[in-house]
Amino acid sequence: MLEKVEGIVIRTNDYGETHKIVTLFTRERGKIAVMARGAKKPKSRMAAISQPFVYASYLVQMGSSMGTLHQGEVLQSLRTIREDLIKTAYASYIAELTDKLIEQNEPDPFMYQQLLQTFIWMNEDKDLDILLLMYELKMFKKGGFAPQLNHCVNCGRTEDTFSFSIREGGLLCSRCRHLDQDAVMLQQNLVKLLRICLEVDVTRVGNISVKQENKDRLKQLTDLYYEQYGGYFLKSKRFLKQMDWLTDS
Numbered sequence: 373m374l375e376k377v378e379g380i381v382i383r384t385n386d387y388g389e390t391h392k393i394v395t396l397f398t399r400e401r402g403k404i405a406v407m408a409r410g411a412k413k414p415k416s417r418m419a420a421i422s423q424p425f426v427y428a429s430y431l432v433q434m435g436s437s438m439g440t441l442h443q444g445e446v447l448q449s450l451r452t453i454r455e456d457l458i459k460t461a462y463a464s465y466i467a468e469l470t471d472k473l474i475e476q477n478e479p480d481p482f483m484y485q486q487l488l489q490t491f492i493w494m495n496e497d498k499d500l501d502i503l504l505l506m507y508e509l510k511m512f513k514k515g516g517f518a519p520q521l522n523h524c525v526n527c528g529r530t531e532d533t534f535s536f537s538i539r540e541g542g543l544l545c546s547r548c549r550h551l552d553q554d555a556v557m558l559q560q561n562l563v564k565l566l567r568i569c570l571e572v573d574v575t576r577v578g579n580i581s582v583k584q585e586n587k588d589r590l591k592q593l594t595d596l597y598y599e600q601y602g603g604y605f606l607k608s609k610r611f612l613k614q615m616d617w618l619t620d621s
Contacts, residue, residue, distance in 0.1 A: 374431055374442060377401055380487060381426045382467040386412065394422045394441060396430065397470055397487060402479040406432050406441040417443065425450045425463050425491055450495045461615040462500045463491060464608040466507055472604040473515040486510055489575045501587040502569070502580050508594055509570040517541075517601040521567050524548055534563050538597050556593060562586060 379398035387393050392411040397403050411418035421428045421444035430444040453459045470487060474480065490507045494500060512518040520542030523530045532545035535555035543563065544555050558566075565582065595609075 374433055375400075377404075377430050377432060378447070379404075379428065379430055380484075380491065381422060381424055381428075382471050382487075384422060384424060390416075392418075392422050393438070395471060397474060397484060398430075398479075399481060399484050400479060401434075401477060402484075403471070403474045403476050404432070404434070404439055405437075405476075406430070406439040408441040411441075420446055420449070423449075423454065425453050425467065427488060427491070448492065448495075450491050452495045452497075453491065458615055459494055459500065461608070461612045462504055463494060465606065465612045466490060466504065468606050468608040469508065469511050472606065473511050480514070483510065483514055486574050493574070499580065499582075501591060502577075502582060503574070505566075505587075505590060505594065506569040506572075506574050506577070508598075509566070510574075512598070512601075513570065515602070518570060519543075519566075519597060521563070521570055526551060533560075534558055536566075536593055538593070538600050541601070556589075562590065566590065 377396070377398040377400045379396035381394055382397050383395035385393045387407065390410050390412045392408045393405055394408045394411070395403065395405050408418045408422045410416040411422040413419065418441065420426070421430065422441070426446060427448040427450060428444045428446045431442045432439045433442060453463045466487070474483065486507060490503050493503055509518060519536070523543065524532070524534070524545040525537070525540050525542040526544060526548040529545040529547070534543040534545060535549050535557045536542070537544045537552040537555035539552050539554065544551060549555060
């Protein structure tokens with residue numbers, strides 16, 4: 373039986389000389405894998421709808437483990453992402469993180485909307501680092517290992533000068549700072565920014581202005597935090613770091 377779904381391409385794998393296995397994050401079905409026959413042929417009608425990061429409407433025949441893609445209609449190609457190496461690096465990491473932390477066939481309309489809006493904002497030249505931070509923290513929460521950002525992880529205090537402790541899994545107040553001498557002191561505005569990135573729907577956020585040094589600091593913390601708790605090696609993360617080194621040099 374054919375079924376219509378709305379989805380985003382988060383991964384593709386070549387299959388034989390002409391086919392592709394396409395992983396879609398869909399609104400209706402969650403993450404699914406479908407066979408796109410002939411998608412590697414340049415003139416195939418499957419080629420346009422099976423490119424990375426494409427947002428489209430698909431007609432699929434669901435199977436027990438893998439479906440078959442019959443046709444589709446591009447809703448937004450998000451071509452600017454694929455044409456920009458830096459954007460591609462960011463989007464590839466976001467897509468791989470999604471693929472690792474979203475279970476097969478478990479719909480999650482909220483995270484689906486977060487991914488779609490993140491890619492749309494990226495395509496429209498919004499701040500890549502802020503978009504990444506917002507999506508990362510929400511995926512950490514989805515994966516069950518988000519840092520505690522609302523209060524001190526040890527005593528529960530909500531008002532104080534906080535440090536971020538990777539070892540303790542979130543914020544430590546000044547009284548509990550001794551529990552981790554490696555905890556990084558954060559200014560109140562950065563604590564607030566982390567809370568916004570974790571809790572606020574990306575569709576509600578306009579332009580957030582943050583100094584590059586602060587973005588770099590938070591990116592370093594979230595990278596180390598994921599290495600501690602994430603559990604999955606992400607090839608795209610290494611690629612993203614290489615892009616950062618190139619742009620900084």
